[in-house]
């Protein structure tokens with residue numbers, strides 16, 4: 001991984017007339033051509049067939065995430081956050097709409113190993129050891145599509161940097177839930193992807209490990225110019241990490257609000273004792289409460 005300064009940039013949901021100022025984000029009704037220097041999510045609709053019914057999961061989602069930006073999705077359980085992430089990862093096909101990643105289709109970006117996904121559940125193969133699970137993408141790729149221009153990172157080094165150097169030869173059932181989560185995070189990094197899609201990656205961790213993982217992620221993001229699309233249920237975590245927080249409304253998931261987090265970094269010391277930090281938290285909570293009281 002190379003040390004490059006991260007870039008702050010703009011996030012643009014491409015429908016809606018509201019304008020929000022701030023260097024980290026803006027809302028606009030600009031629906032112009034795809035942005036080849038970021039991620040464009042254009043008018044995504046997805047429903048699931050359940051029995052005789054079609055359950056809408058996400059509807060009309062438009063987002064543009066600039067390269068290097070840290071964007072967090074937050075919203076009630078079932079509002080479609082994982083669905084959206086899986087569509088951006090190329091694991092689900094939307095019923096309508098499209099996604100472009102640094103000017104490429106999702107399929108092409110996935111083949112080029114530009115995308116790293118940390119799924120909501122770690123999804124480790126139970127018969128493979130920790131190191132073998134992290135090596136898996138490299139082995140699959142050997143017989144597959146070629147790694148594009150991504151240079152893999154040594155899995156052993158990677159696991160050591162995640163504090164898992166002592167459990168390389170254990171199998172997933174011998175690990176705690178939080179350790180399994182960290183293995184899944186390490187696995188997502190193996191191709192040094194340009195975009196990281198992280199679905200509640202720290203949910204099973206204790207408070208102190210969670211804090212350490214957050215710090216580690218921010219260091220990595222800042223020194224390697226990653227673009228991150230992150231999901232959490234923790235408002236404080238969202239404010240600490242993000243350039244922009246996207247609040248989604250419950251079923252079907254729509255974008256309810258886009259909130260720029262215009263706070264200096266690093267923010268660890270601001271948590272809990274800064275007026276500015278608290279103001280953003282209050283705003284996010286207010287929008288979340290509104291999604292409950294005025295479902296769309």
Ligand SMILES: Nc1ncnc2c1ncn2[C@@H]1O[C@H](COP(=O)(O)OP(=O)(O)OP(=O)(O)O)[C@@H](O)[C@H]1O
Nearest residue numbers: 048049050057076077078079080081082083084251
């Ligand atoms: N494979 C599937 N088949 C049928 N319905 C699905 C499927 N995947 C998701 N859904 C439905 O789509 C909706 C959105 O689910 P999703 O997992 O994206 O929500 P979420 O916002 O990630 O929730 P959580 O915060 O609980 O993880 C839910 O109603 C869910 O039941």
Ligand SMILES: [Mg+2]
Nearest residue numbers: 081082120199
């Ligand atoms: Mg989810």
